[in-house]
Amino acid sequence: MIGTYTSFKKKTNISSRNHKMEQIANYHLMNNYDYKLYVDTVKKNVDTESRIELKKLKEDIESGIIDKVIVNSISDISRNYNFTVEFMKFLKEHDCELECIKEGKLCLDDYDRIIFNEPKKLEEENVR
Numbered sequence: 001m002i003g004t005y006t007s008f009k010k011k012t013n014i015s016s017r018n019h020k021m022e023q024i025a026n027y028h029l030m031n032n033y034d035y036k037l038y039v040d041t042v043k044k045n046v047d048t049e050s051r052i053e054l055k056k057l058k059e060d061i062e063s064g065i066i067d068k069v070i071v072n073s074i075s076d077i078s079r080n081y082n083f084t085v086e087f088m089k090f091l092k093e094h095d096c097e098l099e100c101i102k103e104g105k106l107c108l109d110d111y112d113r114i115i116f117n118e119p120k121k122l123e124e125e126n127v128r
Contacts, residue, residue, distance in 0.1 A: 002066065003068070027070070033070070035070065071099075
């Protein structure tokens with residue numbers, strides 16, 4: 001089954017939230033995906049402590065319920081570079097695919113390329 005994760009800052013306005021949720025729903029509809037949705041509301045994009053739904057997603061991956069994760073953008077996981085790297089390593093350890101609506105499908109081999117060769121992009125997003 002597919003687990004779809006997204007996060008919003010508390011200050012995100014309703015129309016932005018609705019637009020993002022509509023993008024996610026349309027993507028799944030176009031690809032005929034059945035999915036379970038995990039949504040966190042965080043204080044800041046680098047906030048890792050309040051990601052309760054992400055923790056539930058990880059539990060479902062560990063138990064074998066979820067074998068593919070879809071995010072709108074890689075930055076939805078977190079804009080904290082180290083946290084994102086650890087999550088991607090977790091996915092790789094559990095043979096779980098990652099597909100980003102904006103960045104496209106990432107193969108397990110792509111994880112190492114992203115983790116080790118493209119840290120600058122994620123670090124730049126941490127600044128935002």
